[in-house]
Amino acid sequence: MRPEDLLQPRPEGLYCPPGDFYIDPVRPVERALVTHGHADHARPGNVRVLATAQTLDIMAIRYGADFAKERQVAALGEALTINGVDVSFHPAGHVLGSAQIAVAKDGMKIVASGDYKPRPDPTCAAFEPIACDVFITEATFALPVFRHPDDRAEIQKLLRSLRQFPDRAHLVGAYALGKAQRVIRLLRDEGHEDTIYIHGALKTLCDYYESQGIALGPLAPATVDNASKGAFAAAIVVGPPSAFADRWARRFPDPVSCFASGWMRVRQRAKQRGVELPLILSDHADWDELVDTITTIAPSEVWVTHGREEALVRWCETKGIRARPLHLIGYEDEAE
Amino acid sequence: MKRFAELLDRLVLTPSRNGKLKLMVDYFNEVPDPERGLALAAITRDLSIASIKPAMLRGLVEERVDPVLFALSYDYLGDLAETIALIWPVGEDRPQGANDAPTLLEVVETLHAATRAKAPALVADWLDRLDASGRYALIKLVTGGMRIGVSARLAKQALADFGKVDVTAIEELWHGLDIPYLPLFAWLEGHTDKPANLAAAPFRPVMLATAIEDGDLDKLDPADYAAEWKWDGIRVQATAEGGVRRLYTRTGDDISATFPDLMEHLNFEGSMDGELLVGHRSGDLLDDGRQRIEIGSFGDLQQRLNRKIVSAKTIESYPAFIRAYDLMQDGDRDVRAEPFRERRRRLERFVQHLDPERFDISPLVPFDDWSQIVDFRSEPPHPIIEGLMLKRWDSAYVPGRPRGPWFKWKREPFLIDAVLMYAQRGHGKRSSFYSDYTFGVWKGVPEDGELVPVGKAYFGFTDEELKQIDKYVRDNTVERFGPVRSVRANLKTGLVLEIAFEGLNRSARHKSGVAMRFPRISRLRWDKPAREADTLETLEKMLP
Structure with a gap:
């Protein structure tokens, strides 16, 4: 069987x-x-959905319980068969519940990795490289300029700024699913025990993470009531990035605006968004992790999708690995 | 270097002045000599370092990474220094985070002592030893591209905050100090006395005026004050002592190099305060047969400002001269404590001996009562006058801005009604507000329906008004481009803004052909229909 079949x-x-x-x-x-x-x-509206239990839960939280007519849980590593095709889900290390999907038939095995990140993340299961013939990789940060620094050093940057500007709230823009909880969990790991204030949009997902055994410590809503008590000075407030350009942000006096994203590696992006403290924290593989993953898996062919396909295809070519861009539409860059 | 890199990263992205000051003060507190002094010199751009060409850096990086991947990355980021800093491969034998990053001292001293041929290997070694942020700082340092949104003045203010002294004390000392400023830091930390200024032709902190406010004049006796015109150039201090000549801005920046034509004529012993103006040759002849220089517009002056290299032609076309206001040093005598009346007499004698093409005196404006001053202000005799100065006859020349001895009274600003066209989100406190406004006027007749942008303003309104405009922008957005929104603006709908500005220049860079000086929003004209806003023709008539 040819892979494209x-x-x-x-x-x-x-x-x-x-x-x-x-x-x-x-x-x-x-x-x-x-x-x-x-x-x-x-996305909502499919008739039947197969995903990990956590992904199904998250879809129900976001879209309501009726997001699909029929839901089927895929346990990680479990061998499933759909119309004679072998299917299995494996951890992708991207966000809670994220999985790569391996598809095999007649000796041909393809792994669609979705979004993935190999580095350890305290809020989700660790990425597992799966041997395959064709590896489909994302390319969000597929340029050699994207090398995400150590997570802990970035969190330390935030904590240092909090000490330096103790009378200013630190507003951390973080994508509501995954990034926000990871930022909070990393702060706890670095010993920050104070109440962290969260935007309303984060509440149900944070509760869900807690229910899945990911302790996030004391959280409180970033409401105007709390604002009037002056509670936000010296506090960390986490919210979706879009909220910071919104009227919601006006309740914080003279805030330091921070943004947790892999894009914060690019100074111009930080500047354009008015970010004072960029935190380079990404849920995607960086360049080194992309090429290391491909080297480890050693597939006979690589398909590259959503992002900077050209650079990764070029790298594969220089290493003698067959590669081509896979033009899928509808996937966005992280939090942009 | 790591701490310096972090400081630069934060300074570049911190919009607020207080935030920047705090970052610098903390740095001076945490970082020892001589590192902090070198950082200070880098920020004030006083650090001269053997310059490395960007092409050389590019060559280094292309030896190490696939040129195709480099090109793709550079194309994506659009900034060479950043691309190199990020793409630089960390050697296998040098794990990231290894604690052998070079210090600023190592970089400055080694590069200073090195031959040109050695420089690339040195830079490559440092790039290997730094992290991405450190590499960026190093590249900016060695290529001389340190643009981080911090003026020398702000850095001096940070020093003043650090040592809890007045900034004028720093300005006064500044030009007598050598990098890395060890005596300065020792004094600011309270270990030693204030260092003596041993520099020849030092900067003398400038005396500034406060603005006249409503009712001020009623309380003042006209007999106590001299009046003179306030010229629209740049305030300077010209000093020549012991063979050293310097031209300073009012904040103590040395701009001698920009005005070599003027420096030639500083053949005196002393220090004067005046307005730097540029002119063009007129038909009038001086006594010695040369053409008199006629005073040029602020636009002419801009031809000479902020240029690294001034061409001979520009110097010839726009000669610089000084219109003197005051005298601080007369030969070996410091006359700052003398009353203005006495200093003015000295100044008249002093300027007599100077080249009349390059120096004249700002004339006093005789008056008996304040009503005359009111008239002079509304009808100044020259377009380059931006108002009047009132100086107490008995005032000593003291640094800073004391209230009382000197007043400035600017002429009324120009006003036009323009239509809001684009709004951009602000920074810092204003990041949730659309607070930077581009406004336009009608091109041709309003009925043609074409607005042409003529300027941008981001202050002049109250917090309450800001909320109202912000709401208007959000409710009337036509298009979005990143942080910018295009706002509905046509004959029927549009927010009219009354714009105040200080003057108008012709500008080839702007589509409208005009550029405003110091535009700000003076009133929101919710009542005024957009079709009644001004036209470009009205604006053009205001050109000098």
């Missing part, structure tokens, strides 16, 4: 003809396999 891009998403299912479809389909709960990968 097993998985192929269609306008709806990545399609498996023999199994008659889509992976992360961007339009409603009959049967969807979903890698993780971010809105550009997990």
